[in-house]
Amino acid sequence: MRKIDLIEDFRSSSRIRALLRLIYKELDREINIMEVCGGHTHTIVKYGLNQVVPKGIRFIHGPGCPVCVMPKERIDQAIALSEKEDVILVTLGDMIKVPGSNSSLAKKRAEGKDVRVVYSPIDSVRIARDNPGKKVVYFAIGFETTAPMTASVIEIALKEGIRNLFFHINHILILPAMNVIIDRKESNIDAFIAPSHVSVITGASMYNNIVEKYRTPLVVAGFEPVDVLEGVLMVIKQFKDKRREVEIQYRRAISWDGNRKAQYLIERFFKTRDSFRWRGLGNIPVSGLQLRKEYEFMDVEVVFSEILPKGNVEDHQLCICGDILRGVAKPTDCPVFGRGCSPINPLGACMVSSEGACAVYYKYGAVDG
Ligand code: SF4
The missing domain is CATH 3.40.50.11740 (HypD, alpha/beta domain 2)
Structure with a gap:
């Protein structure tokens, strides 16, 4: 029996194409999916998944980058x-x-x-x-x-x-932040790809309440492109079957407990x-x-x-990192993206971490799909 290659099998172009065919076939409505974790944002932008999924799928980048x-x-x-x-x-x-x-x-x-x-x-x-x-x-x-x-x-x-x-x-x-974001209804989230590193520790059952309360499908998916697309397909199927559940795609790492x-x-x-x-x-x-x-x-x-200095400190007046983290703006909406702000000279935190949306967009020359 062939051993599964944990990297190559989950980046296989034939599997990616097959999943995309299924996604195009099954999708019958628009779905806004928040990928909570910056690791997922990295994968989505690095592999251009936001540009190859159907127009009806919109990825909203979430607050899951601690830096x-x-x-x-x-x-x-x-x-x-x-x-x-x-x-x-x-x-x-x-x-x-x-x-x-x-x-x-x-x-x-x-x-x-x-x-x-x-x-x-x-x-x-x-x-x-x-x-x-x-x-x-x-x-x-x-x-x-x-x-x-x-x-x-x-x-x-x-x-x-x-x-x-x-x-x-x-x-x-992460859970209180997810609750706040969906409660505010600013970013029109229909479903979540949940943060997987967190879920390794907490278990996927942590999300039961948020799914019950807001009726949002939620899939805990892995970090390779095949994982993310499988997660998207699972979300689409939940909508088609009128289910609202916590599901685990990333079974090789995540348990319920x-x-x-x-x-x-x-x-x-x-x-x-x-x-x-x-x-x-x-x-x-x-x-x-x-x-x-x-x-x-x-x-x-x-x-x-x-x-220790006390009191709150606001961000640079040109930085819209806060809006990006709430899912209401994309890095390319920032007036200084790639001009006044770059990884060499970051103006805001989203341009620093490899999980930060601005740094990811900058590195991979991303356009919004
Ligand atoms: S590009 Fe820089 S200044 Fe603009 S939102 Fe991102 S981190 Fe902030």
Whole structure:
């Protein structure tokens, strides 16, 4: 029996063509599909799926890029921390390029501040161990996907008795944001392709309520072009059969219940905040995580409270990243897309991350399909 090639079989042009034939045959109405995750936006634009599906299928890019939705004031806090002489600021790749009010972590690093990019959060333990005279701050960002990794780093730090490692927690939850977007009815969403990385942790049953409440088909699909097109076909079939369900296309990674160990780690170290501010979406109740009270001795927002800038900070007046994240505008609607704003000199967060809609459109020269 032939082994399935997890990459090539899911990018096969013959399978893509076959799926497109079925999609053209089955589609009998217009459908606006929000792909919530920036990873799906990347696939859709990279492979030009938005240009080859029938005109009746419209992809609406969603808020599932954690770097993109993080408001400027949180970046400003990271920058303020990096300015302290006894602090080593540690974070993951894209974060350092995101513009704050007047600077970025990349600029601070160029000025000689100790800002370090790590491939895994666990590296922050080693950095703390190697630098006992410094305060090491891990700027933790991401959805439910990465929160368990931060939790396991906390667990290791506690086990090893490391006292100079602190956490700036910017973990957020996708479901409250999806509810807000569909509630506001600004972007006319008919169906969702749900975020798959998040679903690996939470399980697909998390979406049952949103489907019941709003009667929107929802498919958890994988990240290859065949996955996305299969997800679109499953959405079309739900409409044809008058079903409104949560379905899993990405069966090789997603279960209904998710990863219990990861859920336990989140539960053990974090609680939900009353509210968290998202770029473009504003304050969303219970949409962010923070450390539980018993761990506040490692919580940056407690330990470094006095030096953290307070208050909300608005985006550059020309940047429409917030509208893009709400699904009411496309990158090409921005007056400075590719002119004043590019990946080399990003004006807004959506131009930074490889999951950001503006960066994806820029990289692949996308036109709206
Ligand atoms: S192109 Fe740049 S300025 Fe325009 S919306 Fe995107 S990130 Fe903002």
